[in-house]
Amino acid sequence: MNPVEVSHIAKSFGTTQAVADVSFSVQRGEIFGLLGPNGAGKTTTIRIMLDLFKPDRGTVSILGGPMSEEKKERIGYMPEERGLYQDISLERCLTYLARLKGLSAAEAKRRVLEYLAQFDLTPHRTKKVKELSKGMQQKAQIINTILHDPELVIIDEPFTALDPVNTQMVKELMRDLRARGKTIIMSTHQMHQVEELCDRILLIDDGYNILYGDLDQIRRQYSGNQVLVRAASELPRVPGVEQVGQHNDAIKWTLSPGTTPQTVLKALMAQDVALERFEIALPTVEEIFIKAVEEGAR
Amino acid sequence: MMSKLWRVAAHEYRNHVLNRGFLFAILSVPLFLGLMIGMGIMTDLMKQDGRPVGYVDQSGWLSEPVAPPADRGSPLTRLLERPVSLIPYDSREVAHGALEAGEIQAYYVLSERYSESREVELVYTRPPGENATERFEAFLQVNLLADQRPEIVHRVVSGSTLVVRTPDGSRELVEGQVMSVLTPILMSITFMILFMATSFTLLQAVVKEKENRTMEILATSMSPEQLIGGKVLAVVGMGLTMFVSWIALIALALLFAGHVLGVEWALQIRIAPSALAAIALVAIPSFVLYCGLMTALGSTVADAQESQQLGGLITLVFGLPFYGVVALVEQPNSPLAIGLSLFPLTALMAFCLRVSFSTWPVWQLAASVGILTLSALGSIWLAAQAFRRGMLRYGQRLSWRELVSSSAAPQSSGAPAVGGR
Numbered sequence: 252m253n254p255v256e257v258s259h260i261a262k263s264f265g266t267t268q269a270v271a272d273v274s275f276s277v278q279r280g281e282i283f284g285l286l287g288p289n290g291a292g293k294t295t296t297i298r299i300m301l302d303l304f305k306p307d308r309g310t311v312s313i314l315g316g317p318m319s320e321e322k323k324e325r326i327g328y329m330p331e332e333r334g335l336y337q338d339i340s341l342e343r344c345l346t347y348l349a350r351l352k353g354l355s356a357a358e359a360k361r362r363v364l365e366y367l368a369q370f371d372l373t374p375h376r377t378k379k380v381k382e383l384s385k386g387m388q389q390k391a392q393i394i395n396t397i398l399h400d401p402e403l404v405i406i407d408e409p410f411t412a413l414d415p416v417n418t419q420m421v422k423e424l425m426r427d428l429r430a431r432g433k434t435i436i437m438s439t440h441q442m443h444q445v446e447e448l449c450d451r452i453l454l455i456d457d458g459y460n461i462l463y464g465d466l467d468q469i470r471r472q473y474s475g476n477q478v479l480v481r482a483a484s485e486l487p488r489v490p491g492v493e494q495v496g497q498h499n500d501a502i503k504w505t506l507s508p509g510t511t512p513q514t515v516l517k518a519l520m521a522q523d524v525a526l527e528r529f530e531i532a533l534p535t536v537e538e539i540f541i542k543a544v545e546e547g548a549r
Numbered sequence: 550m551m552s553k554l555w556r557v558a559a560h561e562y563r564n565h566v567l568n569r570g571f572l573f574a575i576l577s578v579p580l581f582l583g584l585m586i587g588m589g590i591m592t593d594l595m596k597q598d599g600r601p602v603g604y605v606d607q608s609g610w611l612s613e614p615v616a617p618p619a620d621r622g623s624p625l626t627r628l629l630e631r632p633v634s635l636i637p638y639d640s641r642e643v644a645h646g647a648l649e650a651g652e653i654q655a656y657y658v659l660s661e662r663y664s665e666s667r668e669v670e671l672v673y674t675r676p677p678g679e680n681a682t683e684r685f686e687a688f689l690q691v692n693l694l695a696d697q698r699p700e701i702v703h704r705v706v707s708g709s710t711l712v713v714r715t716p717d718g719s720r721e722l723v724e725g726q727v728m729s730v731l732t733p734i735l736m737s738i739t740f741m742i743l744f745m746a747t748s749f750t751l752l753q754a755v756v757k758e759k760e761n762r763t764m765e766i767l768a769t770s771m772s773p774e775q776l777i778g779g780k781v782l783a784v785v786g787m788g789l790t791m792f793v794s795w796i797a798l799i800a801l802a803l804l805f806a807g808h809v810l811g812v813e814w815a816l817q818i819r820i821a822p823s824a825l826a827a828i829a830l831v832a833i834p835s836f837v838l839y840c841g842l843m844t845a846l847g848s849t850v851a852d853a854q855e856s857q858q859l860g861g862l863i864t865l866v867f868g869l870p871f872y873g874v875v876a877l878v879e880q881p882n883s884p885l886a887i888g889l890s891l892f893p894l895t896a897l898m899a900f901c902l903r904v905s906f907s908t909w910p911v912w913q914l915a916a917s918v919g920i921l922t923l924s925a926l927g928s929i930w931l932a933a934q935a936f937r938r939g940m941l942r943y944g945q946r947l948s949w950r951e952l953v954s955s956s957a958a959p960q961s962s963g964a965p966a967v968g969g970r
Contacts, residue, residue, distance in 0.1 A: 301769050320772055328769045334762025339564070347560050351553060351770040395766070 252315055253278050254403050254434045255300065260309030261458070262295050269295040270306070271458030277436055277451075282429050284449035284466070285438040286536075288544055292458040293438050294331055297405055301328060314403060324353040327401035331408055331438070333392050337381035341372065344380055345395055352399035359398070366394040370420070385412045393421060397428065404428060404435045410444055422448060442537040452536075454543055462543045470533040473542065476506045477532035478515060483525040489518045501528055553771045557779025558786065565750055565787045574746050575791055578739065579798040598678035599631040602685055603644045603656035606637065608663035615695050617687040633684045648674060654681055730905045732820055733828065737871075737901030739795065740832060745864055747788040748843040751780055752860055755847030755936070773933040781840045781929060788836055824904045827914050828897075834921035835897040839867060841928025848935035863894075870898040881907030890917050893924035 255277035262270045270292040277283045287293045298304045300311055302318035314322050336344045342363055349359035367373045370390045375383055383391065389412045396406060409425070410418050425435055425448060439445060445452060445466070452469065454462035462469060479501040480486060486502060491510030496503040506515065512531050519526060534542070565571060606612070614637075636653060638644035644656040655673035660666060669689075671677075694702045758764050767776055807816035842863050850859060870877060870889050877886050881903045889899035890909065896917045903909060 303765070303768055320775075323770055326769065328766070330762070330765040332762040332765060334758075334764065334766055336763060347556075348766065348770070350556050351767070 256312040260306040275453045280432045281450040282435045284445045284452035287455040291456045325402045327396040327404045329396040329406045342376040349398045407438045446536045473534045473539045479532045481528035554775045554779045558782040561783030575794045597631045597680045598654045600654040601634045602681045603636045603653045605658045607661045617691045733904040751784040752843040752847040773936045777932045834925040837925035841932045844932035845935040848939040866894045877902045
């Protein structure tokens, strides 16, 4: 059974429909991207999954059934609205929150010290949380999310306020968690991170599923009318090419409807062009995102 | 389940108790009392005049006067009272001259028929100090009893002692032991201060967790009941710590006053153990009830400022019996008194005010404690519900109608939570 199964959930707040009909499942050991424009219903969906809100209709199965107090200890959650106790020391704050996740005092302390060292926060462990920089607080928040070794990690905008070095570290951490069989649900607006990390995605807009499935398949599904070509000599004119553009060291051809990459390739081969590169141009997640949302709006 | 509740309680207790604010709160009440006593002493000193007092004995009764003992009163009295000497004058004119000249603060004139009439006239330009009148009264008393046996002198000087007993003989009030009557009333005031000081801390802690967004993390780590129960437990523990500290400090002060300074009343405070037990039985669930209501309030309001304003209203209801103190004292077993004792929000103050002047049937105490315990548990439940619904409503207020109407459908709040959709 999948760690997360969400089936046709809906949630309204007064007259505002936050989630209209959202369904998805998250497989064990994958990084799942929950995407959508602002106000799409991502946060409400997450809060319904975590039993912070009850859905008006639909069902949620998390770690094999409804949410329970015991399951809370198997889930790590980093909310969009960050929050740590500001007036106590970093070490004490993390140790206390880890203990609320079921760790013993000794184990919580041991893990806190370990993670503080890993995240270069050891020199700041006795400082009050409010004395830390935004980036440090973000790292502390991430530590808090994974400290108790959860099976399921739900993480909202994990890279906000992180510098490139720490962003890389968090990415490696997420890959490491995935390698250890942990399931990660990541909600973010940083599409290049999605492209780099996620195995599958769900794009929601206006409370509905817009796009859902394997990321590579989706990119292939959205490709087909563009190819990247590089040749040793100048490229000849080929019928069916509507638009010519530059893409790094290659030329990007946008094909007219009815023209396939195979047709173009045959035409190039027929003209005996010495090709160095010919590939179907996969759209970026950002392009897919924009296109899917625009299509959804129509 | 329970372990998380205790973890929250331990964390919150440590947070609240181990800081300077708490130490200040502990010392504030004894300091306040000390300040009040100090001001009383200052006022008393200002009423005293150190100049001598004269007297004119027209009856000749004081031809060979006996001086009153100089060491009367406690060490504190001796320390604070300015000694006044007595000067005899031969005639009213001479004494008056001395008064006009400011040599004496007043003079007494014993009439010619003093032995029969005991008539004494006091002449002054400004009322003499209390130390002067007390000194002259002691002087007269000593001379009137000069030829009596010591035990009779002692008995007369001691005067009468009025003892008021309840019909069942379970409690009694001895004249002069005013503090025994006042103590339960002072205790009720102390409870109010305690409730306000500690539960506002709780209320602010809840609001702060909403404001600094810790709520969402806590809510995904434990149940609202565990969180709220732990917090209330911590505050009750904090309150008891504060209360015991106050009692200990006041007891030390009384012992010092009684044994070192010789303040007699300080050692004469007596409260029946049964009355104390009854107050404790009512106080603990009252405290939990108050904390529960404050937490519910903290979970529903938008910010700390609003929480303080509304918290004041709850405090006002708890203190309601103070406004009817005269009625409660005059008729401690009236329907009003019984009603206030049974109504959970006013029970503690009503019992504290009644305990000095009456006894109450056991059924009233049992009913009150029962109602209070149920109300306290209800307030925790209400606080947990309010927390569940209000925790993600940053900067927004949860209406009581929403809270009550949505109790059958958890978390179906009427407005979107801030932080996305």
